[in-house]
Amino acid sequence: KEIHKASIESELRPHGTPALCIAAEGFGDMPIKYWTEDTWPEGAKKIGAPNYTEVLSAKPYPCLYCPIGCHRNIEIQSPKKYKLKGIGPEYETLGMLGTNLLIDDVKAISIANDLCNRLGMDTISAGACIGLAMECYEKGIITKRDTAGMELKWGDADVLIELVKQIGNRVGFASIFSEGTVQAAKKLGKNALELVVEVKGLDFPAHDARACWGLVPTYATGTRGACHIRGVEEDVEMSGFYMPEIGVSEEHAKFFNPEGKAHLAVKMQDYCALINSLVLCVFMPDGGGLSFTSILNIFNSITGWDWDIQEAMTCGERIFTLQRLINQRDGYAKKDDKLPPKMHVPAKKGFRAGKIPPVNDLLNEYYELRGWDKEGHPTKEKLEKLNLVML
Ligand code: SF4
Numbered sequence: 001k002e003i004h005k006a007s008i009e010s011e012l013r014p015h016g017t018p019a020l021c022i023a024a025e026g027f028g029d030m031p032i033k034y035w036t037e038d039t040w041p042e043g044a045k046k047i048g049a050p051n052y053t054e055v056l057s058a059k060p061y062p063c064l065y066c067p068i069g070c071h072r073n074i075e076i077q078s079p080k081k082y083k084l085k086g087i088g089p090e091y092e093t094l095g096m097l098g099t100n101l102l103i104d105d106v107k108a109i110s111i112a113n114d115l116c117n118r119l120g121m122d123t124i125s126a127g128a129c130i131g132l133a134m135e136c137y138e139k140g141i142i143t144k145r146d147t148a149g150m151e152l153k154w155g156d157a158d159v160l161i162e163l164v165k166q167i168g169n170r171v172g173f174a175s176i177f178s179e180g181t182v183q184a185a186k187k188l189g190k191n192a193l194e195l196v197v198e199v200k201g202l203d204f205p206a207h208d209a210r211a212c213w214g215l216v217p218t219y220a221t222g223t224r225g226a227c228h229i230r231g232v233e234e235d236v237e238m239s240g241f242y243m244p245e246i247g248v249s250e251e252h253a254k255f256f257n258p259e260g261k262a263h264l265a266v267k268m269q270d271y272c273a274l275i276n277s278l279v280l281c282v283f284m285p286d287g288g289g290l291s292f293t294s295i296l297n298i299f300n301s302i303t304g305w306d307w308d309i310q311e312a313m314t315c316g317e318r319i320f321t322l323q324r325l326i327n328q329r330d331g332y333a334k335k336d337d338k339l340p341p342k343m344h345v346p347a348k349k350g351f352r353a354g355k356i357p358p359v360n361d362l363l364n365e366y367y368e369l370r371g372w373d374k375e376g377h378p379t380k381e382k383l384e385k386l387n388l389v390m391l
Contacts, residue, residue: 006289007362021048096127
């Protein structure tokens, strides 16, 4: 009943995740020109809903029995080269293959999305690779001699589609990107590596940590890097997704205020570790209106256990800490808990103009709240508390 009631009111039902584009761009959260520009409202309006829904004749495509139905089925009749009937791009794809590349043709983005799906490529990383290629071309690190004459111009939808094909099929100039942005940048040399927007080798999703400061510690300490489903602080800060039962409320959601952001990151990482482990769609609580208490009631009914909120959150913390220990075993350390250079550059205009998060302060506070030492290692006391001491 909770999900059904909230889903009727949710924008996810009529428009899916493309409903986020206009608001996210307004908050300075959406990637523009591979994280080097600050605003592009016209572009976000063209590729996001409601224009998306109209231009692509988009309809809900729900997972089995889901009343929210966030995915989209789309149909494009013209132009002929973009004829398509199938799955439409999600918000992350619109961000990374759209505004990130200054492309505002939602039909072309849909074709690139379809190609990525068929070629088995993540659209976030595909968009990051093409953004890096376009920036390197603009800066002269890649030239027409490298690309067999192709101009890698921002906003060129034909280039987007051609590069997706080359990367996915490992043919032509762009096959250099088939191992991802970091490996490509190493091969390209010069200062290409400084242009890459990643943490621990994982490209940023379409959410800017300079807009939503809770993402700073989340991305930096993410055990698989800058992941958009292992924190979702942006929804707390931009959309008012609060969970008072676990200590996530309005006071942690104030833009450009570092107070409470390390706390927010800790709570949301533990929460996501738990939710992902339950194999529960993040939109059930976040947009779908299912409270944490209800999730726990369902969990206890299925298992026959009697967990309270603290036990559930400790389970999330244990999962996250175990991942941290595995990373440490594999050589990851404090040196890897960092954000790329572009995240230290303030915006010149728009909602986050002149604002920059205090990355080191947030990380130090985060380590302390986690019960880690100054080098980011979980302390013996913390491991004992989590029953992980044998590791
Ligand atoms: S289960 Fe989640 S991902 Fe699937 S349609 Fe529902 S809200 Fe979307």
